Amino acid sequence: MLDVIRGVLSFSFYEGLVFGLVAIGVYLTLRVLAFPDLTVDGSYTLGGATAAVLIVAGVHPFLATLAAVGAGLCAGLMTGLLNTKLRLPALLAGILMMVGLYSINLRIMSGANVSLLREVTTFDKVAGFLGLRSGSIEVSIIVALVLAGIVFFLLNWFLHTEIGLTLRATGDNEQMVRGLGVNTDMTTILGVSVANGLVALAGAVVAQGQGFADVGMGIGMIVMGLASVIIGESLFRPRGVARLLLTAIGGAFVYRLFITIALRLGMAPGDLKLITAVLVIIALAIPYIKKKLRHEWIPPAVRW
Amino acid sequence: MKRKGLSVFLGSLCLVLIALLFMPGCAAEEKVYKVCITQIATHPDLDSNRQGIIDAMAEEGFVEGENVEFIIRNAEGDMTTAASIADYFVSLEPDLIQAITTPSAQTVVAAAEGTDIPIIFSSVTDPIAAGLVPSWEEAAPHVTGVSDWFEMPPQVEFILSVLPNIKVLGTAYNPGEVNAAVQAQILKEVAPDYGLTVVEATAASTADVYAAGMSLVGRCDAVWIPTCNTVGGVGIESIIQVGEENHLPIFGSAVGMIGKGLVGGCSVDYYWIGKQAGYMAAKILRGKDIADIPPMKSAVSTVVYPAAAARMGITIPQAVIDKADIVLED
Numbered sequence: 175m176l177d178v179i180r181g182v183l184s185f186s187f188y189e190g191l192v193f194g195l196v197a198i199g200v201y202l203t204l205r206v207l208a209f210p211d212l213t214v215d216g217s218y219t220l221g222g223a224t225a226a227v228l229i230v231a232g233v234h235p236f237l238a239t240l241a242a243v244g245a246g247l248c249a250g251l252m253t254g255l256l257n258t259k260l261r262l263p264a265l266l267a268g269i270l271m272m273v274g275l276y277s278i279n280l281r282i283m284s285g286a287n288v289s290l291l292r293e294v295t296t297f298d299k300v301a302g303f304l305g306l307r308s309g310s311i312e313v314s315i316i317v318a319l320v321l322a323g324i325v326f327f328l329l330n331w332f333l334h335t336e337i338g339l340t341l342r343a344t345g346d347n348e349q350m351v352r353g354l355g356v357n358t359d360m361t362t363i364l365g366v367s368v369a370n371g372l373v374a375l376a377g378a379v380v381a382q383g384q385g386f387a388d389v390g391m392g393i394g395m396i397v398m399g400l401a402s403v404i405i406g407e408s409l410f411r412p413r414g415v416a417r418l419l420l421t422a423i424g425g426a427f428v429y430r431l432f433i434t435i436a437l438r439l440g441m442a443p444g445d446l447k448l449i450t451a452v453l454v455i456i457a458l459a460i461p462y463i464k465k466k467l468r469h470e471w472i473p474p475a476v477r478w
Numbered sequence: 479m480k481r482k483g484l485s486v487f488l489g490s491l492c493l494v495l496i497a498l499l500f501m502p503g504c505a506a507e508e509k510v511y512k513v514c515i516t517q518i519a520t521h522p523d524l525d526s527n528r529q530g531i532i533d534a535m536a537e538e539g540f541v542e543g544e545n546v547e548f549i550i551r552n553a554e555g556d557m558t559t560a561a562s563i564a565d566y567f568v569s570l571e572p573d574l575i576q577a578i579t580t581p582s583a584q585t586v587v588a589a590a591e592g593t594d595i596p597i598i599f600s601s602v603t604d605p606i607a608a609g610l611v612p613s614w615e616e617a618a619p620h621v622t623g624v625s626d627w628f629e630m631p632p633q634v635e636f637i638l639s640v641l642p643n644i645k646v647l648g649t650a651y652n653p654g655e656v657n658a659a660v661q662a663q664i665l666k667e668v669a670p671d672y673g674l675t676v677v678e679a680t681a682a683s684t685a686d687v688y689a690a691g692m693s694l695v696g697r698c699d700a701v702w703i704p705t706c707n708t709v710g711g712v713g714i715e716s717i718i719q720v721g722e723e724n725h726l727p728i729f730g731s732a733v734g735m736i737g738k739g740l741v742g743g744c745s746v747d748y749y750w751i752g753k754q755a756g757y758m759a760a761k762i763l764r765g766k767d768i769a770d771i772p773p774m775k776s777a778v779s780t781v782v783y784p785a786a787a788a789r790m791g792i793t794i795p796q797a798v799i800d801k802a803d804i805v806l807e808d
Contacts, residue, residue, distance in 0.1 A: 181569045185562070193558075276654070276682065286656040287580060289609030291587055309591030311565075384561045385588030385609070388581055389654045391557045398558070434562055437551060446554060 178438075184311050186434050190427025191318035192383070193398060195325060195376040197406065197422035199369035200399030205418075206333075207345040207365040209257070212268030212396055214373050216275025217249040219392035221374025222381030223279045226288040229382070235296040239378045246374020247367045249275060254363030279389050286389045295382035314383060321379065325372060326419050332368075333415045341365050373399075401454045402426035408457040429453070511546045511763055514567040516586060517578035519555045521707060522734055523748040527578050527601050530752020531759065538760035557581055564589035574598065574759055577623075578752075580608050580656055587621055596762045599623030600755040601748060603657035603705075611773050620768055624754045626657070626705060626746050627775045628731070630668045633702065633744050636780060637729050638672060639798050640741065640787075641700055648698030650679040650690045650717065651706040658706030661731070665702065687713030691720035701728045703735060705746060710735040718786075725791030733781050737806055741790060742782035745804070751776050779803035 196218065203211035221242040228238035249271060256267035280286065300317050301308035332338045341361040343351045352358050373395070381387040406425020412418040429450075436449050465472050515531065517524050528550070532542065540546045549570065553560035564585035567575050575590070575597045577583035583599035587610060590597060600623050605611045611618045637647065649665055651658035662678060669676045677697050679690035687709050694701055701721070703710045709717060710730060718739040721728040730736040733745040758771055783806040787794045799805060 178569070185565050185569075189558075189562070280653050285659055286654050287584075287608065289584060289607065291584060291609030293609075307592050309588070380558070380561070383588070384557070384564075384585050386581065386584040388557060388656075390555070390581075394556055394558070430562075433559065434566070437559070437562055438566055440549075440551075446556075446559065 181311075182431070182434055182438065184315060186427055186431040188311060188314045188318050189430040189434075190423055191315070191322045192376050192379050193402060193430060194322060194423030194426040195372045195379075196395055196399045197402035197426045198325065198329070198419055199372040199376075200396070201403050201418060201422045202365055202369040202372075204400070204403065205345070206342055207362060209264045209345070209362060209366060210268070211250075211253060211366055211369060212265065213249055213253045213271040213275070213366070213370055214268075214396040214399055215392040215394070216272040216279070217246045217370040217373045217392075218377035218395045219279045219387070219389060220249055220275055220282070221246050221377030222387035222391055223282045223288065223377075223389075224374070225378035226290055226381050226387035227282055229290060229293050229295060230288060235294060235299055235382065239296055239375065239382075242378035243371045243375045246377075247371040249374070250367035250370030251363060253370070254366040257366070258359035258362055276389065283387060283389065288387045289385065290382060290387070291385045296379070297382055318379065321375065322423060325375070326416075329368075329419060330415055337361070337364070397450065398426075398429065401450055401457075402429045404454055405429050405457045408460050509545070511540060511574070512570060512572040513540075513546055513548055513574050513576065513759065513763075514570065514572045515548060515550045515576040515578070516560065516563045516567060516582045517552050518557075518560060518582045519579075519707075520552060521711065523705075523711075523732065524578050524601060526749040527752040527755075528576075530749040530754075531576055531600070531756040532752075534753035534756025535759055538757065540760055540763060553582065557585070560585045561589070568593060568595065571595070574762060576600065576755060576759065580604075583610055583621075583623070584608060587618075590620070594620050596768050597621045597623075598755050598758050598762070600751050601626045603627050604660050605773055607660070608656075614775070615772055617769055617772055622758065622768055622771045622773050624751050624758070625773060625775050626748065626751055628744065628746055628778050629775075630661070630664045631671075632778060633729075633731060634665070634668060634672050634674065636742070636744050636798075637700060637702060640729075640794050641727060641792065644699035645674065646677060646698040647674050648677045648679065648694040648701040649704065650681060650687070650694060650701065650709045651704050652682060652708035653680050654682060655706050655708060658704045658709070661704035661706075665704075681709055681713065684708055684713040684716075688716035688720065691717045695720065695724045695726055698726075701726060702743070703728065703730045703740070705731050714738050714740075721790045727787065727790045727792045730781075733779075733804060736781045736783055736786075739786040739789065740783060741787040741792065742780070742794065742798075742802070742806075744778040745781045746776045746778060781806065783807075 203209045224245040225238045225242040229235050253267050253271045256262045257264050297313055298308045301313045306313050340356045344358045344361040348358050402425035405428050406421035410421045412421040542548050551563040560582055568589045575586050577586045577599045578601050580602045583602050602625055610621055649662050651662050653659050666676045679693045681687045681690040714735045727741050730740040730743040780802045781804040782794050782799050782802040784794050785808045
């Protein structure tokens, strides 16, 4: 019994860390920049595809993972340029990139699926280095923990630099930031790029963990990211950068925990998506109901 | 405020742990085999594949509720869920895992790395490219299975037996589906041997199927549809409409799609595939070494549908009808 609980928690912990990267990306765009970015479904697969193809070609898995981040940065850069230079609405820019990336991912993989089952991945390298059994959950968690840790420190540092502060201010009040003589186009592009770089990193890690990259692997990733962010926010009420990053990871953990448990309890398979929807609605409704009970002012819903 | 958030979190965690206490199948006294089945999505072919597994195992004396417990999960198209299912199955330490389709099989093999749980895949078109087995002749250390791979020449020969004088063969498929893309590629390689050229149309989603079909009108003499869930599955009605409106004969590769109104074709039988995977499972549970069971390809049967052929403006020669394994009627 304890083993079962340990198994469920450790697997969800691993997934929470990895998909926490997606959630951080979504958090950066949606909450920090107020830029609803739908590139995510495409850039996640882009990361997986890039890493997989390079690993099969014999590139060191660490380098392949890094290249995946680079590919994601480029995808985000494109979305940012579409939005700021061509003045496309953020939603549309993201959708167009998501659609376009589908074809690009097919081209990168020269097909719909690249197998990594007999290849040496980041996980195998780390397992070999630590002398642990390759494919064990401990190795997965160590890899995810190290990556999440690196991302945490880099972002925490970056968002406190001058440029990071203007990036955060852009989302709060673009007019004011522009009034101060800051080029908000640049901060928007930077933010969207970094977000998609993180999402691609998650895709690259997942592809190596699950043993393949597939053109369909990113479907629903934006929903997972949004759900994680919303659940995280209602549970942890983030203030400050560090808490914000932990919120995204925590939200992803809770979200994946619910899915894992639903699977193990034998929920009818088709109902899983409904659980996601209900979970997000509940997470969104709790703060609303609380405010309602206290007769506080409730801002109207956003309509992008 | 902060405390409340935390207590909500802890509360839900407690609920979770309580829920886990009620998990089924924690301990069994007598030998009941635990067999896990995972599939990527709900689809008529994949569902009959699964049913074939269960039926064949029952035939061999492994009956659900008596000496076998089936744990069946479906990822409903979500690959992240497929990975969660794979991890769950491996944590159950079952006697055997059946994985239906390429991504399901790949996630299970990755999750079971380092264990010796026997894994049987089915409905994987190219298990070698998917990294599941080293070749058609040998199983991987604990992985083997049944492919829905079929040889292309019989498909082309069947079309030529119905329409001997065609020069250009069209095909429509979703490039995002591995199975379909591999088949279309092989068709292009094989066609020149029969003096045929191939033109392609692709549809990334069901909504694009009609347009893809229309784009083939005038560019080819007949169309062949691979085992593609998008064009041959959900979107097949659109293709049939194109064929009937423009008198363009359309051939298929599975009895399911042909039955909707195609001229005919060589068909893979997913129920048969499932049954072979079930027989393999029975052998392994009885103690046979998985290394002695090489992966196998699917058998095909020829299917004709004379009434549908007439609607697409052609008549199937009587000799072909006489030789067909399955003759469909309205």
